[in-house]
Amino acid sequence: MTVEEDRSGLHAYQIVLRHIEAGILSGEHRAGDQLPTERDLATQLSVSRSAVREAMRVLQTQGLITSSTGPGRGTRIAPARGDALARLFQLHLSLSTAADADLTETRIALERSSAALAAQRATPEALLRLQAVVDQSELVEAIDQFNALDTDLHVLIARVGSADLTADLTVGLREAVRERIRTLSQALPDWPGHRAQLLAEHRQIIEAITNRDATAAANLVEQHIRRAYRTLGITPEDHRTH
Amino acid sequence: MTVEEDRSGLHAYQIVLRHIEAGILSGEHRAGDQLPTERDLATQLSVSRSAVREAMRVLQTQGLITSSTGPGRGTRIAPARGDALARLFQLHLSLSTAADADLTETRIALERSSAALAAQRATPEALLRLQAVVDQSELVEAIDQFNALDTDLHVLIARVGSADLTADLTVGLREAVRERIRTLSQALPDWPGHRAQLLAEHRQIIEAITNRDATAAANLVEQHIRRAYRTLGITPEDHRTH
Numbered sequence: 001m002t003v004e005e006d007r008s009g010l011h012a013y014q015i016v017l018r019h020i021e022a023g024i025l026s027g028e029h030r031a032g033d034q035l036p037t038e039r040d041l042a043t044q045l046s047v048s049r050s051a052v053r054e055a056m057r058v059l060q061t062q063g064l065i066t067s068s069t070g071p072g073r074g075t076r077i078a079p080a081r082g083d084a085l086a087r088l089f090q091l092h093l094s095l096s097t098a099a100d101a102d103l104t105e106t107r108i109a110l111e112r113s114s115a116a117l118a119a120q121r122a123t124p125e126a127l128l129r130l131q132a133v134v135d136q137s138e139l140v141e142a143i144d145q146f147n148a149l150d151t152d153l154h155v156l157i158a159r160v161g162s163a164d165l166t167a168d169l170t171v172g173l174r175e176a177v178r179e180r181i182r183t184l185s186q187a188l189p190d191w192p193g194h195r196a197q198l199l200a201e202h203r204q205i206i207e208a209i210t211n212r213d214a215t216a217a218a219n220l221v222e223q224h225i226r227r228a229y230r231t232l233g234i235t236p237e238d239h240r241t242h
Numbered sequence: 243m244t245v246e247e248d249r250s251g252l253h254a255y256q257i258v259l260r261h262i263e264a265g266i267l268s269g270e271h272r273a274g275d276q277l278p279t280e281r282d283l284a285t286q287l288s289v290s291r292s293a294v295r296e297a298m299r300v301l302q303t304q305g306l307i308t309s310s311t312g313p314g315r316g317t318r319i320a321p322a323r324g325d326a327l328a329r330l331f332q333l334h335l336s337l338s339t340a341a342d343a344d345l346t347e348t349r350i351a352l353e354r355s356s357a358a359l360a361a362q363r364a365t366p367e368a369l370l371r372l373q374a375v376v377d378q379s380e381l382v383e384a385i386d387q388f389n390a391l392d393t394d395l396h397v398l399i400a401r402v403g404s405a406d407l408t409a410d411l412t413v414g415l416r417e418a419v420r421e422r423i424r425t426l427s428q429a430l431p432d433w434p435g436h437r438a439q440l441l442a443e444h445r446q447i448i449e450a451i452t453n454r455d456a457t458a459a460a461n462l463v464e465q466h467i468r469r470a471y472r473t474l475g476i477t478p479e480d481h482r483t484h
């Protein structure tokens with residue numbers, strides 16, 4: 001790997017990265033702001049244009065900048081993109097040695113909050129959409145398709161509560177365990193029974209949200225996650241935290 | 243910016259990125275695994291070596307791989323690094339248009355969980371460390387230093403509960419609002435009064451953790467965050483969710 005380091009031990013592209021990141025963190029760069037050209041940044045920071053380009057690749061992948069060509073082209077600071085954050089979160093979780101218990105508690109914390117907010121804020125249209133996902137999953141028997149709708153429901157609950165940040169983190173957490181849940185679900189001696197139980201719990205959660213009962217919605221989501229994980233054999237310990 | 247796209251509209255470096263990321267998500271690449279050389283990856287994926295190098299910069303910045311030179315050198319899949327995740331989280335929050343209410347609810351959800359877990363799991367040594375941070379902050383009057391110790395305490399509570407994932411997310415959330423909290427604290431008509439209130443609340447939280455009262459610890463943390471944010475003028479709405 002080409003090494004191009006300055007005296008502080010930083011690669012040239014890292015100098016560019018730190019410069020742009022510092023601007024974002026200080027609030028100097030805001031979403032939509034145009035960045036200087038590759039040439040200007042290279043001159044300003046005394047690095048090669050290829051170092052600037054490498055830094056831009058990094059920032060682009062992180063969802064922090066967007067580049068466009070054509071009239072009005074250039075590189076701009078992006079509005080925060082939940083999908084980029086959720087993806088990186090998911091990649092880190094895939095490599096994480098975090099105990100299952102840690103992941104489970106984080107998931108429960110976020111989803112309790114989502115469910116409570118959904119009970120407080122869901123519009124009549126949003127309630128219909130939640131109901132539609134549960135109705136749809138009632139018709140699905142296959143593990144993969146059912147799991148996909150299960151994920152959709154949990155994410156939709158977070159979105160309905162206008163908690164985008166929580167929703168993005170929820171997506172990352174669920175995607176990170178998707179494959180594991182699929183494998184464990186396939187190994188269950190009684191998938192139809194587990195599926196029926198999940199459906200019943202989903203209906204109770206949606207009912208609590210529809211009834212505007214934030215406390216019940218939060219408690220039901222927590223019980224649902226703990227029960228499902230126990231059945232699947234995830235998290236042997238049961239730390240009740242609420 | 244150099245454009246080097248294949249027919250699917252992907253840049254060459256993105257082809258490399260997707261390849262490595264897919265390996266991580268599928269579990270094929272695990273922490274510590276050595277990656278093929280730059281040359282082999284370039285051949286395998288039919289891209290230039292500079293495209294491979296750009297992808298490696300991205301993965302390195304995201305904390306997903308580490309490179310080392312010298313004997314046993316090479317590029318390996320990294321163990322998940324909370325600091326890389328927390329930093330990206332913080333960058334996204336800096337650009338986020340997420341309403342304050344959204345950030346606050348996420349913070350409360352995570353910190354309720356941390357406090358409850360700390361009450362259940364803190365060792366005697368951990369309790370002493372928590373106490374020491376509060377004692378230290380008792381001696382500090384200056385806003386910046388007090389705020390730094392305040393952050394330390396909240397992060398330590400999460401670490402003490404062995405909830406590393408929650409702790410990393412807590413760090414990201416707090417760092418993202420640090421500057422804002424500093425500015426608002428400086429503008430307070432009665433900083434000494436606010437500081438005294440924060441200290442009293444911190445003592446109550448540590449007491450609940452020491453008494454192994456998970457429910458009280460969670461409730462006190464929530465009240466503490468809501469009260470502080472109200473005083474600072476963050477989040478006009480008060481959605482109680484628990």
